[in-house]
Amino acid sequence: MSAFLLEHGAGSDLLPQLESALGQRAARGTMLAQIAQLDRSLSAVACEAFPGRLNLPQLPARAPRLQSLGELELLRDHLIGSLCQAREALAARELERDAARELLEQMLLNPAKHRGVRISQRELGVGGCGVWSVMPRLGPMGRLMGWWRVKLSSGCPLAT
């Protein structure tokens, strides 16, 4: 009986519909997994950037709901863009810190050549709020005699 029905096309419309539904389900599952993984990667980058902040584009606020496949794709693409942006920002920050460390090395080697230069601990990527600066030894005498040294300030003054 079933062979007779199949021979005459019965059920043939159901198969593409079933395949389409299964394909949709699989596609949605893949999208959701990708979105979760991208969020984890973004979280890792945000933790690495601390105490700095990543200024990433934000999505408009809305209520939680099931999203269409198109919306999931757009969200995934948005997260990929945000992740790239975040990684670029971190890389740029690391370059700036390398430059600051290099400059500090030069200051320590030849303080007289870097009079007036100040580098904060934050620029170096080190915790705390001190500042490295080139200052004359023994005040005005040092300034006149050309005696310079690199000094690390003690940090934030007490609040008055």
Add this chain to the structure above:
Amino acid sequence: MSDEVEAEFPGLRADWLGCACTDHRCDRGVGERLALLASRFNGRQALELRQQQVPDAYRSFSRQVGIDPDQQPTPIEQALLGRLLRGGNLPQDRISDGLLLALLETSVPVIAFDAALVSPPIKIRSAGQDQVVAGAVVEPGSLILADSQQPLCQLFSPPQPPLAAGGASDQLLLVAIIVPDVSALAADEALTIAAAAISGG
């Protein structure tokens, strides 16, 4: 509509537990525990919490349902942000303190309803067209909590009066919202901690 949600997120569900609340005043022991928890987190630790399993599960789920967790923080992140801004976990009332304690200990959000007005089972489903939840029409398809008779509140939104547990509620229904990848153990622990803190047991 709940079948659709179940098919999309197999592990998404609500667990509930009833408890009594005869005294609504702040409990000193709960207040001390909240103060102790407040000293556990600084800014970096609050940020890095998102990489732990349960907070990460809520964050991922938020993304998957269209919420930007950096703009609308998950319940645990919202609680930690409040702690950082206020400088501590300030006691408010017995019910709020108990729910906050459960959230901080387990990262699982628990909400409280007046048990006299809510009838289990509690399910998570999509809102219908022109669905009214807590006195306001919600977007069709948005995820809501509902019991066997009525919609209760939007997912991750606090319940509103008269369904929300308040000063006049003697019997409460505590509901934990469990997202995929959160274990049943964490959910049970959250409900137990909240119930013990609220009932004083």
